Amino acid sequence: MEGRAQIMASVDITREHDLGAAEAKRRAEPMLEDLRSSFGVSGSWEGDQYVITQPAKGSLDVSDTTVRVQVDLPMLLKPMKGVVQAKINESLDEALAPRP
Numbered sequence: 001m002e003g004r005a006q007i008m009a010s011v012d013i014t015r016e017h018d019l020g021a022a023e024a025k026r027r028a029e030p031m032l033e034d035l036r037s038s039f040g041v042s043g044s045w046e047g048d049q050y051v052i053t054q055p056a057k058g059s060l061d062v063s064d065t066t067v068r069v070q071v072d073l074p075m076l077l078k079p080m081k082g083v084v085q086a087k088i089n090e091s092l093d094e095a096l097a098p099r100p
Contacts, residue, residue: 011071031091
């Protein structure tokens with residue numbers, strides 16, 4: 001992962017998928033929009049990695065077989081870790097669910 005953001009994540013969630021990187025990245029967009037509206041998340045894509053810059057530092061990494069979300073919550077958000085984890089899990093499940 002040279003050149004990619006490396007963090008000590010207080011939230012680290014990985015999901016396997018068989019969608020391929022392009023489709024997984026496309027499906028990640030509504031999840032990111034959900035996180036933007038729920039937590040004010042902002043950042044930008046750098047290749048297959050969405051680098052989260054606000055209100056926490058982190059990344060969403062997409063590969064051909066996995067999606068990994070790592071977030072280092074600032075001290076003020078650490079009490080909300082369970083809420084943040086639950087929202088990410090829910091959003092990932094929805095984004096990567098099989099489509100009819």
